[in-house]
Amino acid sequence: MPTYDYVPHAPGYVDNDGPKIVTSRFVHEDSHTLERYEATNGYEGLHRALDRTPADVHEEVRDAVVLGRGGAGFPAGVKWGFMPPGKFPYYLVVNGDESEPGTYKDRLLMERDPHQLIEGCLITCYALGLSQCFLYVRGEMPAAQENLAQALNEAYAKGYVGKNIMGTEFSVDITLTWGAGAYIVGEETALIESLEGNRGMPRLKPPFFPAAIGLYGQPTIVNNVETLSNLPWLLVNGSEQYKAHGSEASPGSRMVTVSGHVNRPGVFEIEQGVTTFRDLFYGDNFCRGIRNDNELKMFVPGGGSAPWFFPEQLDLPLEGRTVGAEGSMLGSGAIMVMDETTDAVKAALRLVRFYARESCGKCTPCREGTTWEERILQRILDGEGRPSDIDKLLDIADNISPGPYPVAADPSQGLAAVPFPPKQTTICPLGPSSVAPITSTIRRFRHEYEAKITKRDSIPVMAAPMSSDPVEVG
């Protein structure tokens, strides 16, 4: 059996024989220093970009189909094309506010390879004529803040950032800034609000997305850390090489975080659209099976906001469109695995509680609905549930996200999948995300809910009371 072990200075990251587009330097202890970066092709992508026209660099990124790695999976090159011409200044905002439950690829990229991210930002600013870049790092990540600050200081001193970069007329400043603990700020318009010094509440859209009206009312590109970290490699190796990785619809690699009840949880860089969930959970290169050889009960395929999958979905490849058609999303690449010992209601409650706590309070269906959902789930778990509670949960869910909610197929009940995405009565997807754990578990494990409500799982079933009067239950 080959030994693939954790990289000690990047706890969680597992070095295996997969692609190494963004994690190539993680094996080096000094991967965050300029010295190591320059010794390993560092700033070569920027150098090559500066030898070409900005439009040509944009074309290269568009051609490579670099899908956004933050959640929505929208191609970066296309997003870049949405800025209205001539309405200067344009801004770049880097979304490093990684807080999706189960995810921490961006933290590793910022801590272990900050120069790669900075180079990705510079390539973007050059290609699009952006005037300033804001690097927004989650507040709870001091190591990422330190390594990025150090890297920026080194890069400014060497002339990679700032005035007349590498001796050309290209000049741009990068401002490092920290968040202060708010999940919703990961939503791009909330992030912009936060950067403007306001409460991080999402803006109403459409019609105006940040590419048209963003930071300070100017056209703004908001990209995820992993997305931008792909660009240096892309500029050095070209889009043909990039597309040699992954699948046709989803080229390149992708970082995934697998946590929960697996033998070897870890952060892996995998071939996008090729590797399946089964490979990940049971493969020797990856997680090496479920703990104690237990049965897999369910898993969250793409962060806390994704509808859940079950053993029938194991053979799906990690490919955005495929997973979407099957009723969920890859989102931020966070996979949480739950074995047969897991209480479905308790697990659902924990994620719902997260959304109740993190709701910004702007839209009523989310502000009120997530709290109601949490309270009802809590009372069911406490053995205080009422027979009407399951329908009530689904009713509240329908108020936040009307119509059939995306869900995986369940062959045992003859139920088909409902494809992603959900509809929403809210400005942003936070509220609708709270519905995912509820509909996923009720459809599949309704008997667990019912057992808790009727207390069949804790109290022996007794004969019904001999009375014709209606009986108040619960």
Added chain:
Amino acid sequence: MSYFNADNLETAHEIISRYPRKKSALIPLLHLAQEQEGWVTDDAMRQIAELTDTTPAEVKGTGSFYEMFKFHPVGTYMINVCTNLACQLLGGEELLAHAEETLGIKAGGTTADGMFTIEDVECIAACTEAPCLQVNYRYKLRLTTDDLDQLIDDIRNGRATDIPEHGTLGLVRQHVPADAGAGIVAPEQATERPVWLARNDAVAEGGEG
């Protein structure tokens, strides 16, 4: 009277200079205030309002949205135990219960000696290393209850030298030398087309700007 000490006041001005609008410095300045005193005082908010051309109400309005800012004194060491799903599956809630029992306080509370505050927090991005927690946002991974006892003991006895007091985040700050920056100006003064985009003009299909 200045709330910020001389060093921090200088840092505050430097931070403000890195944004096209002063108000954008509001959150970074709240962090700076919290670093100075461990929590955000009313005086701090008044001065931040002056520095950013806002009102104290706006400062508090923004600041109170964000969980990391504390508007009352908290423990020197803030223990944030993650109980979100990935940690819950591997004992996060038990770890929190153990911390509460050991320190004799509930999540959200502070010990009488002002040493510890415990918080029940959402995902802190170390899910493969569950259960995990942060002390003043420094990671402690794959913790058993024994490890937690040891950690508390180390802090009490001054052996946790790798953890700065509450309020201090990144120990390295960005610093741009005066002559190295491209120049940060308000959006109204940056309406010119960036000069390097002229490189597109020679090419027939160059469509940017």
